[in-house]
Amino acid sequence: MAEILRVIATFVEKGLVYVSKKPVFWSSGAQTALAEAEVEYQERDDQAVFVKFPIATGQLAGKASIAIWTTTPWTLPANLVIAVDAKEIYVVQEFRREGVSEVLVLADKLVDAFSLATGFQPTGEPMQTFPGTKLEGFGAQHPLLPRTSMILTAEFVTMDTGTGAVHVAPGHGEDDYALGSKNGFPIFSPVDDHGRYTEEVGIPELVGKYVFDANRDIVRMLRDREVLLGEQNFHHSYPYCWRSKTPIIFRAVDQFFIRIDDLRAAALDAITKVDWIPLWGENRIAGTVESRPDWVISRQRSWGVPLPVFYSGSGEPILNANWIRRLADLVAVRGSNVWFELSDSELARELGLPPGTTKGSDTIDVWIDSGVSHRAVCARRPELHDPAEMYLEATDQHRGWFQSSLMTSVALNNRAPYKTCVTHGFVVDLDGKKISKSSTYDKPVEASHFVSKHGADLVRLWASSINYTDDVPFSEEMFTRLGDTYRRMRNTLRILHGNLFDLLVSDVADVGSRSTTAATTLIDRWIVDRLDGVIGECRAAYESFEFHKVYHTINQFCAVDLSSLYIDITKDRMYCDAPNSPRRRATQLAMHRIYDALCRLLAPVLAFTSEEAWRYLGGNASVHLQLFPEVRASQRDTYVNTAVDRLLKLRAVIGQALEKARQQKLIGNSLEARVILRCERKLIDGISRDELEEFFIVGELVLEEANEPSAVVERTSFAKCARCWRHRETVGKSRTHPDLCDRCEDVVQARLSST
Helix, strand or coil: CHHHHHHHHHHHHCCCEEEEEEEEEEECCCCEEECHHHEEEEEEEEEEEEEEEEEEECCCCCCCEEEEEECCHHHHHHCCEEEECCCCEEEEEEEEECCEEEEEEEEHHHHHHHHHHHCCEECCCCCEEEEHHHHCCCEEECCCCCCEEEEEECCCCCCCCCCCEEEECCCCCHHHHHHHHHCCCCCCCCECCCCEECHHHCCHHHCCCECCCCHHHHHHHHHHCCCEEEEEEEEEEEEEECCCCCEEEEEEEEEEEECCHHHHHHHHHHHCCCEEECCHHHHHHHHHHHHCCCEECEECCCCCCECCCEECCCCCEECCHHHHHHHHHHHHHHCCHHHHHCCHHHHHHHHCCCCCCEECCCEECHHHHHHCHHHHHHCCCCCCCCCEEEEEEEHHHHCCHHHHHHHHHHHHHCCCCEEEEEEECCEECCCCCECCCCCCCCCCCCHHHHHHHHCHHHHHHHHHHCCCCCCEECCCHHHHHHHHHHHHHHHHHHHHHHCCCCCCHHHHHCCCCCCCCCCCCHHHHHHHHHHHHHHHHHHHHHHCCCHHHHHHHHHHHHHHHHHHHHHHHHHHHHHHCCCCCHHHHHHHHHHHHHHHHHHHHHCCCCHHHHHHHHHCCCCCCCHHHCCCCCCCCCCCCHHHHHHHHHHHHHHHHHHHHHHHHHHCCCCCCHHHEEEEEEECHHHCCCCCHHHHHHHHCCCEEEEEECCCCEEEEEECCCEECCCCCCEECCCCCCCCCCCCCHHHHHHHHHHHHHC
16 A cells, blocks of 8 residues: 555656546446446436527527537536537528427538437528538527527537537536637536536526436426427447446546546557457557546545545645655555544644645545556565566456556556456356356356366366357356366376386386387377477467467367377287387387376366376476476478378278178177278388288288279188287187287297296
C-alpha cells in the first residue's frame, strides 16, 4: 500500500494527475465513479424519442424546428447544445401525419428512416438544402425549459441512426463534455449520487426521482407540450456496474484523473514490443488504448487505499508529491487505516503539513492497486523479474489489469511491465453460457470436486487438452472421455517400463561409446526420429504456452506411433530374442530414451504420474527438477521416414488381405499367414525379409515384382514354434527341441547352459 502511494507521488511529480468536473461512469447503486474496466454490458430495451426544438434565432427562427433523437430522455433537462455534421447535407422539409404539419430540419440521408419511425411523411420537395455549417450558431428553444440550446457542428455526429442532429448535455457524456467545454458551456449535471434529480433540474415534478424511472414522465411531458414527434423501443447494449448490477449513468462530478493523452503514444509503442498470445491480443489492447479517455482514479468508497489529496484552508485541492511520500512512509509502518483513524489535525502534525490542512475522503481506483503490482511486487523482490516474463488473465483484461499495468509501467518506466501477455477465454456450459461465480450454473465447478472424483492428473490433462485462448465448453462427461486418453498414456509408460526390466544402467551409459548401428533396425531408427519430432513439437508448444498441442502430439505418439506400431512390431524380439542380443538391446535403448523423454515432457501436465514413472528409472531427484529432453538429431532422417511410409502403405494392403482371410476362416491370426506381396522392388530395397516379416507381423512373406501393390494370403505350411508362436521352416528339425524354431532353440539352450 505504501508503494501504491509512492507511485501516485511519481505521477503527481510528472504532472499526470489533475482534478476536473467531467462526466464519468457513475454507479448509482454503489454511489461511486467507475473505471472503464469496472463496467459490463447487458442487453436492454429503452424508450427512444424524436423531439422537436423550435428554432428561435437565425434565418430559420419561427419557420422550422430541428428534430433530434435520443435513447436517454432523462438527459433532456440537461440539454444545452444540439450538434450537427458540418459537411452533411440538411434539409428544411414539410412533413404531415394525420392532419398535423411540421416543418423540420434534419439530415437529408435520414429523411426516409425518420418517416418510417415516426409516421411523418414528407410533402413536396425540400424547402431548403444546405450543409450543416449553415446551422452553426442558430438557437433552438428547449422543449421543457425556458432556455435556448445552441446548434454547433461536431465530428462525432453520425448518419447511421436518428436525425443527424444530436442532443448534447455536456454533463452527461464524453463527447458532450468535449464539445461543451470547447465552446464555454457549463458542465450541467442535475443528478445526485443516487441517480436522482436535484433541484437544479428546473422541473419541480422531477426533483427526487430516479432518472431511469423519470423517462416515462419526460416522454409524457413532451407529448403534452406537443414537441414529441415519435417514440420507439430501442434494443441495445447498455453499461452496468459490475458490482451493484445497476445501470450506469454518465454524470459530471469533481474527480481526479490521470492524463492518458500524455501516455498514449508511448503505450501504443510498448504494445508492439510485447509477445501477445494469441496474436489478436495486440490489436485488442491497442484499440482500447487508442480510444481510452482520461483515467478516473478517485473512488467514493469507504474501503481501499486512500487517494492522497489534501485540501487547503480555503478548500483548494493540493497534490504534493513530497507530502504523499511522507504519507507512504507512515502507511508502511502503521497501515493505510492511519488515514481514516487520525483526525485532520493529527494527520497534519504526523506529516508536518501546514495548520488547517485537511484530507480528502476518496480512495484510489483498485485498478491502480493491481496495476502497479509490477512495481510493488516484481521490482522490489530480487528473486522476481521486472519486467515480468509473462502476464496471464482473461480476455476482459485488455481494458482491465493488462491495460492498467501497461499504463502505469509506461508512466514509471516508459516500457511494458511484461514481456509476454497470455489471454485465456472463459469456461462456458454446453449452451455457450459463461460459468462464473455470478452465473446460475448449478453443478460443481470447484477443482477439488473433480480432483477427488477423477484425480488431479486427469483434471490437469483436461486443462492441457483445451485451447484455452477460446471459450471452453465444460461438462463432467469430458472427464469420462479423457479417462481413456490418460490410461493410454499411463499404460504406454507401463509397457515401456516393463520392457526395460533387465536393461542395466551401464548399458544406457555405454550407448554413446559403443556402436549399435549394426543392430539398430529400420523401425528403431524410425521411432527415435519420430521422438525427436515429438520433442521439438512439444518444446515449441510449451515455449508458446500452446499446451493443447503438447496433449495432441503426445496422445498421437502414444496411441499410433508407439502402441499401434513400434511396441506391437518389436514385441516378438523383446520377448523371444536372447536377453543380450544386439537387436533387443538396441530396441531397449530406444525405449529407454522414449520413456525418459515422455516422463519429462508430461511432467508439467501429468505431475504425479510422471513423477511416479520417473522414480522407476532409478534416479533420486524429482522429474520436476529435470530439464526437457533435447532434440538429438540436427535434421530428420529422410530415408527412414520415406521407407517406413512406404512400408505402412504396404502394411495396409496386407492388412486388408489378412482380414479377408480371417473372415474366410483361412487363418486365425496373422502369424499363420503365408503372404505373397506383389509390389515394385524399389519400395522395399535395402530391407531384409526378416525385418519385413516382423514389420508386417506375418508368418511367412513371399515377394514378387509388380507395378501396383497387392497381397494374397494363404495358410502357411510351416509348424508353429511353441515359444514364439511363429510358424517357421525350422520347427521340428531339431532332435533336442523339436517344438522350437532355430532362434528359440538357441536362446533356450544358452539359458540352460548358463544355469
